[in-house]
Amino acid sequence: MEPADSIITADWIVPVEPHDTVLTDHAIVVRDGLIEAIVPITEAESRYQPEQRFDRPGHVITPGLINAHTHSPMGLLRGMADDLPLMTWLTEHMWPAEQANVSAEYVQRGSELAIAEMLRGGTTLFSDMYFFPEATARAARRAGMRAAVGMIMIDFASPYGDGPEDYIQKGLALHDEWRDDPMIQTLFTPHAPYSVAHEYLERLRTLADELEVPIHTHVHETAQEVSDGEAANGERPIASLERLGLLNSDLIAVHMTQLTDDEIQRVAACGASVVHCPESNLKLASGFCPVKALLDAGINVALGTDGAASNNDLDMIGEMRTAALLAKGVSADPAAASDAATLRMATLNGARALGLQDRIGSLVPGKEADLIAVDLNAAATQPVYNPISQLIYAAGRDQVQDSWIAGQHVLSQGRLTTVDSDAAIHQAQLWRDKIQG
Numbered sequence: 001m002e003p004a005d006s007i008i009t010a011d012w013i014v015p016v017e018p019h020d021t022v023l024t025d026h027a028i029v030v031r032d033g034l035i036e037a038i039v040p041i042t043e044a045e046s047r048y049q050p051e052q053r054f055d056r057p058g059h060v061i062t063p064g065l066i067n068a069h070t071h072s073p074m075g076l077l078r079g080m081a082d083d084l085p086l087m088t089w090l091t092e093h094m095w096p097a098e099q100a101n102v103s104a105e106y107v108q109r110g111s112e113l114a115i116a117e118m119l120r121g122g123t124t125l126f127s128d129m130y131f132f133p134e135a136t137a138r139a140a141r142r143a144g145m146r147a148a149v150g151m152i153m154i155d156f157a158s159p160y161g162d163g164p165e166d167y168i169q170k171g172l173a174l175h176d177e178w179r180d181d182p183m184i185q186t187l188f189t190p191h192a193p194y195s196v197a198h199e200y201l202e203r204l205r206t207l208a209d210e211l212e213v214p215i216h217t218h219v220h221e222t223a224q225e226v227s228d229g230e231a232a233n234g235e236r237p238i239a240s241l242e243r244l245g246l247l248n249s250d251l252i253a254v255h256m257t258q259l260t261d262d263e264i265q266r267v268a269a270c271g272a273s274v275v276h277c278p279e280s281n282l283k284l285a286s287g288f289c290p291v292k293a294l295l296d297a298g299i300n301v302a303l304g305t306d307g308a309a310s311n312n313d314l315d316m317i318g319e320m321r322t323a324a325l326l327a328k329g330v331s332a333d334p335a336a337a338s339d340a341a342t343l344r345m346a347t348l349n350g351a352r353a354l355g356l357q358d359r360i361g362s363l364v365p366g367k368e369a370d371l372i373a374v375d376l377n378a379a380a381t382q383p384v385y386n387p388i389s390q391l392i393y394a395a396g397r398d399q400v401q402d403s404w405i406a407g408q409h410v411l412s413q414g415r416l417t418t419v420d421s422d423a424a425i426h427q428a429q430l431w432r433d434k435i436q437g
Helices: 041-047 072-077 086-101 104-120 133-143 164-178 198-211 223-233 237-243 261-270 278-283 291-296 316-331 339-345 348-353 387-393 421-436
Strands: 002-013 026-031 034-040 048-063 065-070 123-128 146-153 184-190 215-219 251-255 273-276 300-303 371-375 400-405 408-412
Touching: 002 041, 002 371, 026 041, 026 048, 034 041, 041 048, 048 387, 048 400, 065 251, 065 300, 065 316, 065 348, 072 086, 072 104, 072 421, 086 421, 104 123, 104 133, 104 408, 104 421, 123 133, 123 348, 133 146, 133 164, 133 184, 146 164, 164 184, 164 198, 184 198, 198 215, 215 237, 223 237, 237 261, 261 291, 273 348, 278 316, 291 300, 291 316, 300 316, 300 339, 300 348, 316 339, 316 387, 339 348, 339 387
Parallel strands: 002 048, 065 123, 123 146, 146 184, 184 215, 215 251, 251 273, 273 300
Antiparallel strands: 002 026, 026 034, 048 371, 371 400, 400 408
């Protein structure tokens, strides 16, 4: 018999590739952190001798969820300033609080809290935009979690850097430190076209080409952002990005709630990805991302939670439900963002946005073993006619029972194995006391 690290079975396996497929009576065979095979259970039992076996009756197994946009340390500001428009929330509350409190330790503790929350809810990779990204990268690596950490850029000085040139140098050092790590990816994360001077956006375009990394930025988040861009530059922010050379297949455009039909076609033509953050956009009243129109145009749409200060959680299962329902309401089409399409946004599309689609995002032999098991035995998810439907429209993140990342069992029957969540909670409470003064 062939050796294997583990055999994992469940009532349903949803590989995402092929699309809208549900396998029953199948097993996933893991070897050396990779998916060795997905075969009928009888074949797995006759061919492989595993070191461990995990049987999860009544569960559905999917790829690990990918949070394609967040600001993980901002969990330490969760609930501090709610029910405000974006620019008021940012300029009068978030940025002053960050200027007063952000440090490497702050980012470490905030990242640890976020990682505990995300792992418990089935997220196996997050793409982050924040100061002191080195601390976030180290926290993720200790937890055995994948992270795409941003080389931050913003016009003003902060506790992390004294201006754009300093941010660039720190970003390049971050890239050099993590460039060969299989779990940590780097990408440029200029905050937005309105908060980064155009000369530096052009500079990042050149550097991104040299380093072969994506550029991840907020774009067309609010109507005010667009009108301000027109007033300042004589063009909408998307047009500015196109003129500066950033509108291409390496762009990860976050939010995109204010789009014309022509802009959608231009985004589709260049191959850029869009990250939809429905709950943050709803809470800040920023607008509605036209998801159906984007998908119909062939644009790669991923999902993100945004930060826990504007959401106020990092719950990708909840985000999937909101994304699916909102797409239907906005388009007046109940077929928009089907359950299978929404799961794809939270998995393979997120991987594609980050250039990782050949490694993760779907359950395919040869890809890395990033997968989760969700318990559908609860009253809220019974009876099961279609496990994808139950996952998107009925399940809660507390029903995630197991997560594996590169074959490592980071969540075992609801218990985190690589993170001390009690310690993370305690540190968050200490920071609350410090921030409150």
